[in-house]
Amino acid sequence: MNIHPFSPIKIAIVDDHNLFRKGLIKLINLGDTHRRYSVLFEAESGLDLKEKLNKRTIPDIMLMDIDMPDMDGYETVSWLRQFHPGIRILVISMFENEEAILRMLQLGVRGYLSKDIEVEDIHHALEAISSGGYYYSERATEVRDQRLNNSSAGQQAQNMSEREREFLKLACTDMTYVQIADVMNVSVKTIDGYREELFKRFGFKNRVTMAMYAVKIGLYTP
Amino acid sequence: MNIHPFSPIKIAIVDDHNLFRKGLIKLINLGDTHRRYSVLFEAESGLDLKEKLNKRTIPDIMLMDIDMPDMDGYETVSWLRQFHPGIRILVISMFENEEAILRMLQLGVRGYLSKDIEVEDIHHALEAISSGGYYYSERATEVRDQRLNNSSAGQQAQNMSEREREFLKLACTDMTYVQIADVMNVSVKTIDGYREELFKRFGFKNRVTMAMYAVKIGLYTP
DNA sequence: CCTCGACCGGGGAAAAACCCCCTTTTTCCA
DNA sequence: TGGAAAAAGGGGGTTTTTCCCCGGTCGAGG
Numbered sequence: 001m002n003i004h005p006f007s008p009i010k011i012a013i014v015d016d017h018n019l020f021r022k023g024l025i026k027l028i029n030l031g032d033t034h035r036r037y038s039v040l041f042e043a044e045s046g047l048d049l050k051e052k053l054n055k056r057t058i059p060d061i062m063l064m065d066i067d068m069p070d071m072d073g074y075e076t077v078s079w080l081r082q083f084h085p086g087i088r089i090l091v092i093s094m095f096e097n098e099e100a101i102l103r104m105l106q107l108g109v110r111g112y113l114s115k116d117i118e119v120e121d122i123h124h125a126l127e128a129i130s131s132g133g134y135y136y137s138e139r140a141t142e143v144r145d146q147r148l149n150n151s152s153a154g155q156q157a158q159n160m161s162e163r164e165r166e167f168l169k170l171a172c173t174d175m176t177y178v179q180i181a182d183v184m185n186v187s188v189k190t191i192d193g194y195r196e197e198l199f200k201r202f203g204f205k206n207r208v209t210m211a212m213y214a215v216k217i218g219l220y221t222p
Numbered sequence: 223m224n225i226h227p228f229s230p231i232k233i234a235i236v237d238d239h240n241l242f243r244k245g246l247i248k249l250i251n252l253g254d255t256h257r258r259y260s261v262l263f264e265a266e267s268g269l270d271l272k273e274k275l276n277k278r279t280i281p282d283i284m285l286m287d288i289d290m291p292d293m294d295g296y297e298t299v300s301w302l303r304q305f306h307p308g309i310r311i312l313v314i315s316m317f318e319n320e321e322a323i324l325r326m327l328q329l330g331v332r333g334y335l336s337k338d339i340e341v342e343d344i345h346h347a348l349e350a351i352s353s354g355g356y357y358y359s360e361r362a363t364e365v366r367d368q369r370l371n372n373s374s375a376g377q378q379a380q381n382m383s384e385r386e387r388e389f390l391k392l393a394c395t396d397m398t399y400v401q402i403a404d405v406m407n408v409s410v411k412t413i414d415g416y417r418e419e420l421f422k423r424f425g426f427k428n429r430v431t432m433a434m435y436a437v438k439i440g441l442y443t444p
Numbered sequence: 445c446c447t448c449g450a451c452c453g454g455g456g457a458a459a460a461a462c463c464c465c466c467t468t469t470t471t472c473c474a
Numbered sequence: 475t476g477g478a479a480a481a482a483g484g485g486g487g488t489t490t491t492t493c494c495c496c497g498g499t500c501g502a503g504g
Binding site for chain 1: 238239240241242243244245246247248249314337338339340393394395396398426427428429430431433434435437438444
């Protein structure tokens with residue numbers, strides 16, 4: 001189920017760093033002797049992408065970063081899945097942590113690569129994706145597999161609720177739990193419940209390590 | 223005081239991400255019609271660089287990342303300044319924060335660029351540096367200038383002592399202040415002194431915001 | 445001499461962490 | 475479709491840690 005088997009495969013790149021975009025283009029062109037791929041355009045963020053998608057040809061494959069200003073990778077992918085479900089998304093991110101990988105997998109991306117990639121990696125990924133398949137880095141595969149297995153094993157983790165997410169973000173600030181309870185419109189005891197639940201689930205020892213986890217998974221940017 | 227006015231200027235790149243290295247090479251070659259620059263070799267970390275420097279021609283200019291495994295940018299620059307003072311260093315980093323910029327400026331680097339650079343930026347920087355000058359991004363210039371002015375003004379900040387730095391790193395972990403006092407071999411009250419001093423100096427409201435600051439300036443990576 | 449930096453200490457209020465308990469609503473699945 | 479289980483919210487009370495003000499010693503150096 002190839003996309004346009006005889007015309008070049010149209011690619012767009014969404015990343016806030018010019019250097020990365022140029023690096024990606026170079027990696028794509030290196031070894032692409034048959035001009036199978038053509039990079040249509042680049043965008044600096046999800047917002048930028050939304051504008052550019054209106055005026056241009058729709059790409060077949062979208063290379064997507066996660067950490068971006070305005071509208072990050074998760075939001076952008078959500079939006080794309082809803083309004084352009086035909087575009088296949090390959091995430092290329094600095095983040096190799098479970099949370100990021102799982103969220104993206106759940107959003108239905110076609111591939112997940114680290115930014116530490118070689119020419120072959122990106123070509124294998126592009127080939128797999130353009131022929132209807134999927135391509136995950138070793139690390140992403142590992143995360144996905146271990147998620148499929150461990151339901152009762154070890155520490156069952158992840159999947160925070162929206163309220164827990166919100167609490168976790170606020171716990172990274174200088175607010176006390178009383179103040180957090182106030183802005184979240186629940187009692188302090190409820191907040192304490194969220195805290196305890198997260199402590200238990202993730203093994204946090206104190207608020208600092210919890211906040212650090214939030215940073216690590218990109219939920220909060222200091 | 224040009225370096226080899228008629229032979230190409232030899233460049234080496236130190237960055238742990240292949241993508242960045244390839245992107246940099248592409249940016250350097252783009253617009254370098256006269257082949258003024260040649261990229262000698264790439265290294266993935268300071269440690270890797272040390273090995274490669276022994277076996278190869280010494281480059282004129284070194285493009286240097288900060289966040290790297292094994293031996294980070296600061297260590298690597300310190301080492302280079304000591305053992306290869308002739309190599310001119312251009313830092314190209316994700317970090318645009320005061321701490322990082324100031325530390326690098328103090329170590330005597332010739333330039334500081336964000337990773338958000340265009341072709342012209344890198345060429346201006348390389349020209350300036352190879353002809354004996356300096357090149358700082360807008361942000362780096364701003365930081366340097368405001369550091370020259372504000373000695374008594376506003377909040378005199380920065381310049382943490384080595385002990386304070388160490389404490390700040392440990393304060394990002396799950397250790398209590400008692401435990402931190404233990405590993406730092408001082409009394410809890412001394413630790414409390416460090417804490418209070420940093421709180422006053424930087425206006426932290428609680429340990430979480432202090433830890434977040436440590437992350438922001440790159441002192442601790444969650 | 446006397447200040448400054450690094451260290452140590454008391455006491456106390458507040459916040460955070462950690463227990464146990466409870467109700468209501470939603471989900472889900474046999 | 476009925477009931478069990480989970481998720482969401484709340485409560486009382488304890489211990490530990492954090493935070494903040496106050497004070498002190500000691501040695502180095504202008």
